Amino acid sequence: MSEVETKERIETINPTTGKSLDHYEYMTDEEVKVAISKCHEAFKKWKEVSPKDRAEKIQAIGKELANSKEELAQLMTDEMGKTLEQSRQEVDLCVAICQNTSEIGPKELKTEERELLNGNKGRVSFAPIGVVYGIQPWNYPSYQVVRYSVASLMAGNGVLLKHASNVTGSGKLLAHIYREAGLSEGLFTTLVISHDQSDDVIKNKLVRGVTLTGSPDAGKKIGQKATAALKKSVLELGSNDAYLVLEDADIDMAVKACVMGRIYNNGETCIAAKRFIAVEKIYDEFRDKFVKAMSEVKMGDPNDENTELGPVARKDLRDDLHEQVVKSVEKGAKIACGGKIPSREGFFYPATVLENVQPGQPAYEDEFFGPVASLIKARDNEDAMRIANDSRFGLGGGIFSKDEDAAIEMAEKHFDTGMVFINSFGLAEPSMPFGGVKDSGYGREHGGFGLKEFVNVKSVMKR
CATH class of the missing domain: 3.40.309.10 (Aldehyde Dehydrogenase; Chain A, domain 2)
Known part of the structure; x- marks a missing residue:
């Protein structure tokens, strides 16, 4: 039997004390497939929701994050060691991202009218593409997740998360917070999985986009796997600023x-x-x-x-x-x-x-x-x-x-x-684009740019 089939567990460690915090069982391969399918089914309904109504759900996520601020901040500090004050600041930033996204989302995603060379009319629409898979690091356990997931949800996509194993608790708590905010079951799902299982998620035909925040080495591997599967990817990697x-x-x-x-x-x-x-x-x-x-x-x-x-x-x-x-x-x-x-x-x-x-x-x-x-x-x-x-x-x-x-x-x-x-x-800064060049990756988040990374920019032309 494989490691996953024997339900090997993740153990989280408090870096302040070096002592165990909690244990989490890996999902089975079948459980992962079911979760992806549920996310896709939820997406098919979510994409029909208007940007204005999606924005209201994003606002609700922000409010629920604010309501859960102390619990989430303490868990982040326990799992990865940042000061409690800075954990609270991180939650505040997440709330601000939700607010900014809900304000600019409907405008950024509004269909554009264009004049064509022959005098005819054209329209440019921004259609959601499906399930977006995010592989996220431990250093900002909430912000890294909110940054890509809120933009993807606002665009009308479904979202899957593989969080770093040492902040598994934060990843699961965020999924709970999103559900408490009224998000449909399965539309945002935290996957507790191994690296091998993660590779299979990228290959899954229902997954349409992949985003990673991590090291350049991780970016090369994930970028190659996404490209091999012909999936759009965004990579936010390391730096030496x-x-x-x-x-x-x-x-x-x-x-x-x-x-x-x-x-x-x-x-x-x-x-x-x-x-x-x-x-x-x-x-x-x-x-x-x-x-x-x-x-x-x-x-x-x-x-x-x-x-x-x-x-x-x-x-x-x-x-x-x-x-x-x-x-x-x-x-x-x-x-x-x-x-x-x-x-x-x-x-x-x-x-x-x-x-x-x-x-x-x-x-x-x-x-x-x-x-x-x-x-x-x-x-x-x-x-x-x-x-x-x-x-x-x-x-x-x-x-x-x-x-x-x-x-x-x-x-x-x-x-x-x-x-x-x-x-x-x-x-x-939620209103400014975030991303880099060279070995620091490609693609942009925030500032409205992240809303359009995982959409089908569609041309419709008429006489």
């Missing part, structure tokens, strides 16, 4: 924003600030203040309101992060603060700064998914932009400068990345 501190930057403001940009969500964010490129003229001042601020970050129990940095989500992830630090040091990087695994229960890692970061080191080339900052010196503003773009990634980035017009021009014309933040660190 550069934040440029230019000659005329407000150093104190830049330090404050850069520290928060590196430690927010325990540093486990694809769009987190990771490489800090300061020009030579102000490098020493920025370096001294930045290292001091990072060394003073309060690490501890994420349930404590005074804690600024909780644990890394899993032991293996913490160990991988430390190995990247060690290998960077072996290749010439220097530890300015942090860099040691503390002797305490849980999977903690201190706020760390590496300097003398050079090409060929993991600190320069790779994504550090945890509170480790790479500090790099540039000759001048032009050199800083060169270094920023010297990366296989391109999700987000930032520029600190008192000349905001010049910074905006630099961002729009020269920064090879999907999102740029001026004098701030990056957070998701």
